[in-house]
Amino acid sequence: MYFLTILLFSYFQVSQQIQNATADGREILSNPILTPVQGTLEVMLNQNVSLSCHSDSGSPxxxxxxxxxxxxxxTLNKTDLMPALFNLTxxxxxxxxxxxxxxxxxxxxxxxxxSLNFMLKEPLSKPGLHSPTSQVKKGQNAxxxxxxxxxxxxxxYTFFKGKQSISRPVKMQKKEAAVTFVLINSCSDLGTYKCRAQNNFHNTTKYSNSFNFILAEESCDSQPWIIFLGLILLAFVIGFALAIRFFIIPSCKTEKSTSAVSSTGLPLTDKVEESENYVTYTEIKPIQKRECAVFSVSRREDEKEKRESPTIYSQVVVRDGIQAGPLHSLE
Structure with missing residues (x-):
C-alpha cells in the first residue's frame, strides 16, 4: 500500500512537469525561416517576388x-502563427x-x-573593346x-588577335573592365583585335567589336600603294600622248583639208596642177567606213578664141584601199 502511494505521487509530479514544459514551449520564440515563395532565387528585372518569414513557435x-x-x-504584425508574406518588385x-x-x-x-540572396537573371551583353588611343609607335605597350x-x-574575358588568343582568361567578380597590354614591335602587330565574354548564365558567349591600331610614325602599306598609283598615272600620261599623236592630230588635219571650197561651189582639199590653160582641183572626202571619194574639176581657157573650154568633172572612189576609175565625165 505504501509502495502504491509513492508510485501515484511520482506520476502526478511527472505529469505536472510535462504540462509545465509544454506550456513554456508554446511561449518560446524560435528563429524564423525566410524562404522564396516562387521556390527559386533567380529573378529577372521588373519581376514580382514574394518572401515568406515564419517562426514555428512563440506567443502571439x-x-x-x-x-x-x-x-x-x-514590417508585418501577426496575431497567429501563420507565415508573414513580403511582396517585392x-x-x-x-x-x-x-x-x-x-x-x-x-x-x-x-x-x-x-540570410538569402537573389540572383538577377541578366543576359550577357556584347562586350566593348576599347583603347585610350588608336595611334601607336613601335616599341609601345598599347x-x-x-x-x-x-x-x-x-x-x-579573353583577348584575341585574329583567331589566336593573346591572354589568359580573366575572371571578373565585379562590373569592371578586363585589361591587357599589347607590345607593338612591327607592322604585323597592327592586326585585328577582339575580346570574348563568357558567364555561367546558360553558358553564354559574346564577342566584341574589332579594333585596329594605327602606326603613327609611318604607314606600313603606303609605299607600295604610292608606287602603284605612280605607275598608273604614268601609263595614263603615255596613253594620252599617243592618242594625241595618232588620233587627234590626224583628225584635225582631215577636218582642215575639207574646209576649202572651189569657185564652182565644190569643196576642195588641194590644188593639184596649175598650167597655162588648165587648173585642176582635187577633193578627198570621207563617205563611209574605209571609203573616200576624189573629185577633180578641170577648166581650160583659150585666150586666143576668147571663150571658155569645157569643164570636165571626174570622180574617183577609193573603197577598202582599191581605186576605181572615173565614174562620170561631162564635156
Whole structure:
C-alpha cells in the first residue's frame, strides 16, 4: 500500500512537469525561416517576388520585419502563427542582394533568420573593346580593355588577335573592365583585335567589336600603294600622248583639208596642177567606213578664141584601199 502511494505521487509530479514544459514551449520564440515563395532565387528585372518569414513557435502577437542588408524594407504584425508574406518588385540590380527577416514578441525578445540572396537573371551583353588611343609607335605597350555592361557575374574575358588568343582568361567578380597590354614591335602587330565574354548564365558567349591600331610614325602599306598609283598615272600620261599623236592630230588635219571650197561651189582639199590653160582641183572626202571619194574639176581657157573650154568633172572612189576609175565625165 505504501509502495502504491509513492508510485501515484511520482506520476502526478511527472505529469505536472510535462504540462509545465509544454506550456513554456508554446511561449518560446524560435528563429524564423525566410524562404522564396516562387521556390527559386533567380529573378529577372521588373519581376514580382514574394518572401515568406515564419517562426514555428512563440506567443502571439508576433512582429515580423524584412531587411535588405541592414536596411529595413517592410514590417508585418501577426496575431497567429501563420507565415508573414513580403511582396517585392525587382526594378534594378540594386534590388537583389542579401535579405533576412526578424521576428519578435513581448516575452522572448527577437530572433533573426538566416540570410538569402537573389540572383538577377541578366543576359550577357556584347562586350566593348576599347583603347585610350588608336595611334601607336613601335616599341609601345598599347592598352586594351574589354567590358560587358550587362550579364550575371562572374564574367570571364579573353583577348584575341585574329583567331589566336593573346591572354589568359580573366575572371571578373565585379562590373569592371578586363585589361591587357599589347607590345607593338612591327607592322604585323597592327592586326585585328577582339575580346570574348563568357558567364555561367546558360553558358553564354559574346564577342566584341574589332579594333585596329594605327602606326603613327609611318604607314606600313603606303609605299607600295604610292608606287602603284605612280605607275598608273604614268601609263595614263603615255596613253594620252599617243592618242594625241595618232588620233587627234590626224583628225584635225582631215577636218582642215575639207574646209576649202572651189569657185564652182565644190569643196576642195588641194590644188593639184596649175598650167597655162588648165587648173585642176582635187577633193578627198570621207563617205563611209574605209571609203573616200576624189573629185577633180578641170577648166581650160583659150585666150586666143576668147571663150571658155569645157569643164570636165571626174570622180574617183577609193573603197577598202582599191581605186576605181572615173565614174562620170561631162564635156
Amino acid at each position: 502577437p508576433l512582429k515580423y520585419t524584412l531587411f535588405k542588408a541592414s536596411q529595413k524594407v517592410s 525587382i526594378n534594378s540590380a540594386s534590388d537583389v542582394g542579401e535579405y533576412k527577416c526578424k521576428v519578435e514578441n513581448e516575452i522572448h525578445g527577437e530572433k533573426y533568420s538566416t 592598352t586594351l580593355s574589354c567590358l560587358s555592361e550587362k550579364g550575371n557575374l562572374p564574367i570571364t
